[in-house]
Amino acid sequence: MSVYEIKGGVCAPIGFKAGGIHCGIRKNKTKKDFALIVSEVKASAAGVYTSNLVKGAPVVVTKEHLADGYAQAIICNSGNANTCNSDGIEIANAMCGLVERVSGIKANDVIVASTGVIGQKLNISPMAAGIDELYAALGDNSEDANEAIMTTDTVKKSVAVQFIIGGKVCRIGAIAKGIGMVCPNMATNLIFLTSDVSITPAMLQTALSEDVKSSFNMISVDGDQSTNDTCCILANGLAGNTVIDCKNADYRIFVKALHYCTVKLSKMIAKDGEGATKLIECNVRGAKSEKMAKAVAKTVIKSSLVKAAMFGADANWGRVLCAIGYSGENIDPLKIDLDFKSKKGNLPVCRQGYGVDFSEDFAKEVLSADEVKINVNLNLGSRSAVAWGCDLTYDYVKINGDYRT
Amino acid sequence: MSVYEIKGGVCAPIGFKAGGIHCGIRKNKTKKDFALIVSEVKASAAGVYTSNLVKGAPVVVTKEHLADGYAQAIICNSGNANTCNSDGIEIANAMCGLVERVSGIKANDVIVASTGVIGQKLNISPMAAGIDELYAALGDNSEDANEAIMTTDTVKKSVAVQFIIGGKVCRIGAIAKGIGMVCPNMATNLIFLTSDVSITPAMLQTALSEDVKSSFNMISVDGDQSTNDTCCILANGLAGNTVIDCKNADYRIFVKALHYCTVKLSKMIAKDGEGATKLIECNVRGAKSEKMAKAVAKTVIKSSLVKAAMFGADANWGRVLCAIGYSGENIDPLKIDLDFKSKKGNLPVCRQGYGVDFSEDFAKEVLSADEVKINVNLNLGSRSAVAWGCDLTYDYVKINGDYRT
Numbered sequence: 001m002s003v004y005e006i007k008g009g010v011c012a013p014i015g016f017k018a019g020g021i022h023c024g025i026r027k028n029k030t031k032k033d034f035a036l037i038v039s040e041v042k043a044s045a046a047g048v049y050t051s052n053l054v055k056g057a058p059v060v061v062t063k064e065h066l067a068d069g070y071a072q073a074i075i076c077n078s079g080n081a082n083t084c085n086s087d088g089i090e091i092a093n094a095m096c097g098l099v100e101r102v103s104g105i106k107a108n109d110v111i112v113a114s115t116g117v118i119g120q121k122l123n124i125s126p127m128a129a130g131i132d133e134l135y136a137a138l139g140d141n142s143e144d145a146n147e148a149i150m151t152t153d154t155v156k157k158s159v160a161v162q163f164i165i166g167g168k169v170c171r172i173g174a175i176a177k178g179i180g181m182v183c184p185n186m187a188t189n190l191i192f193l194t195s196d197v198s199i200t201p202a203m204l205q206t207a208l209s210e211d212v213k214s215s216f217n218m219i220s221v222d223g224d225q226s227t228n229d230t231c232c233i234l235a236n237g238l239a240g241n242t243v244i245d246c247k248n249a250d251y252r253i254f255v256k257a258l259h260y261c262t263v264k265l266s267k268m269i270a271k272d273g274e275g276a277t278k279l280i281e282c283n284v285r286g287a288k289s290e291k292m293a294k295a296v297a298k299t300v301i302k303s304s305l306v307k308a309a310m311f312g313a314d315a316n317w318g319r320v321l322c323a324i325g326y327s328g329e330n331i332d333p334l335k336i337d338l339d340f341k342s343k344k345g346n347l348p349v350c351r352q353g354y355g356v357d358f359s360e361d362f363a364k365e366v367l368s369a370d371e372v373k374i375n376v377n378l379n380l381g382s383r384s385a386v387a388w389g390c391d392l393t394y395d396y397v398k399i400n401g402d403y404r405t
Numbered sequence: 406m407s408v409y410e411i412k413g414g415v416c417a418p419i420g421f422k423a424g425g426i427h428c429g430i431r432k433n434k435t436k437k438d439f440a441l442i443v444s445e446v447k448a449s450a451a452g453v454y455t456s457n458l459v460k461g462a463p464v465v466v467t468k469e470h471l472a473d474g475y476a477q478a479i480i481c482n483s484g485n486a487n488t489c490n491s492d493g494i495e496i497a498n499a500m501c502g503l504v505e506r507v508s509g510i511k512a513n514d515v516i517v518a519s520t521g522v523i524g525q526k527l528n529i530s531p532m533a534a535g536i537d538e539l540y541a542a543l544g545d546n547s548e549d550a551n552e553a554i555m556t557t558d559t560v561k562k563s564v565a566v567q568f569i570i571g572g573k574v575c576r577i578g579a580i581a582k583g584i585g586m587v588c589p590n591m592a593t594n595l596i597f598l599t600s601d602v603s604i605t606p607a608m609l610q611t612a613l614s615e616d617v618k619s620s621f622n623m624i625s626v627d628g629d630q631s632t633n634d635t636c637c638i639l640a641n642g643l644a645g646n647t648v649i650d651c652k653n654a655d656y657r658i659f660v661k662a663l664h665y666c667t668v669k670l671s672k673m674i675a676k677d678g679e680g681a682t683k684l685i686e687c688n689v690r691g692a693k694s695e696k697m698a699k700a701v702a703k704t705v706i707k708s709s710l711v712k713a714a715m716f717g718a719d720a721n722w723g724r725v726l727c728a729i730g731y732s733g734e735n736i737d738p739l740k741i742d743l744d745f746k747s748k749k750g751n752l753p754v755c756r757q758g759y760g761v762d763f764s765e766d767f768a769k770e771v772l773s774a775d776e777v778k779i780n781v782n783l784n785l786g787s788r789s790a791v792a793w794g795c796d797l798t799y800d801y802v803k804i805n806g807d808y809r810t
Contacts, residue, residue, distance in 0.1 A: 053731070054729065119726070226727065322632050326457045
């Protein structure tokens, strides 16, 4: 029941091709802005989306197209979110139509996504002109597709794994874009997963819906929640395993492999939060309930004061206690133990709600690492949760103070 | 029923003296750190406090002391919040004891507050050594007290008004400190109000509790909520009006004057948020309920992306719509009208959920003002609310990245 990382991103599973080109939505010609992922055969498909009531038009269209549980392609542009536009639905449908025109895959088997600025009209012309080039570019090109869906991301976010189900080698691959607006109920703007596992649409949706609760939903970059967050998975069955149609042992292997991918992407997204210099992981244990553990972990990760302190490598643990205190959960301040931890060592800072002495020099060393853990024990029960975030930096402000221009 | 601004801060009402000195809690000798406000006679007293479960020891002690509805003095230090310390209650009580020693005012008639770093022990010695000097410094010195309660505030926040009740001239005065950790359920760390109005403790508490819902509770600087937020009022009755003991016409005059002071301070606090360069006011109308109006206004004001856009004078109105969409309220995106407004003019950016054309140059001009209004019409009903916040700047990160050192 082991999961191994492999190369190839969304093209690692059998029967998937991907590509990405610059079609002209962005002015910068060196930045790809148009991506396509295609399966050789129609695939089981599932999705989870933003809970923001202001939804991007592509989210609405994708939900419709996945209503029957099947899809075969994913089309995506960056540079414009196609949201809050009166012609948004029309444009999103037109993007699916372009895929049908070049590939023969029916428009309603196409997942569509857009990311970028909100409230500016998305012109179909550059995509209509570029779709042939994009289709021709399809191949083992997961990285091109990854680049084409990026906005202010500074690194590509991709993972692929292989695992065995019933003697058959199976694979999951994924690409993601994160950055800004990451939180609270959906992780990042866009995550596309592919797999060659054979699984029913219903079980695929169950697996994805349950997984995101402890992966993408536990990330926060800035507390905002995008209008366009979309996480979709296609599973085309070409691995040849016996179809997974219930929560059996095969399902559990698939879920484990899926979770490996989603947690890895979650950390990559958090660490690459706009302007971030480090990954912050908040581990909460000793909670009365999973709800309590998650709420506390998320509140700590979201606190601007905690995030700014992490940027400054300042062991201002009072801010962590303060955040726990306003989490809305009925914690007992006088039971809280708190440690900061990194590869440089473990720093106990608070026991039973009160400060313990520590070396400021050692604290600075621990907190200067590029991955810092905030370990909280509420000492009230046995449930736990993990959330991921990043520090708050000058560059976050710089990036977001002038995003559109 | 008119309210006029006057000078004098907390010393404007009859019978109040104030003072502030440097006693040595802070290393910087030019920064006052110890404040005292005293009424000639015992006064009706009321308070509202942080709802954070991690509470500063002074909050616990002050609540006890106000349980009988009366108090006569306010003692406060800055530089250390006396929170998460095992001897916190003892120290807070000792501070009240110092006031009793020099003034004869009973310790349990003293309101105590502390602000500054959390989790470091507060040494009583500098205060014990300085209390005589502080008591001797009492006079018409509201500004000294104001300075002594400041932390990273860049301006003193003070207001005083006079008004007529039953032919008698009455006054309310106030000083406040804001900055950082301002939100969501209590406004700022510390607000001290004085009045010479004659009013029962019960009516004073009712007036204060109802007032903060549309004043200090509608401010957000960074979404964090302090452990030490305290807003207290003393009303000593020396104006000689007929005692206010029910919600009569006199009460309504008092409430109006109180609200004038609290809204003025709320705006001052929001505008002086850590690193802020401008005041953001979000006016929401057309809501189905007051709850909806407040939730939408607060969510917009708290959005890091909106705040960063305001800093950059970037008319990225999609972020406002996005924030409205995740407010948790059942709004209809396709009914939202949105305008940005300042002294430079009014800029309609969205009608019925879709963008309208506007000049980027004019937008930059409107948003470059030092006070910007985000005016939202939900077009669902008749209720409204106002919330105040500030932009998110490089300096916020700088201040909070290295607060303790």
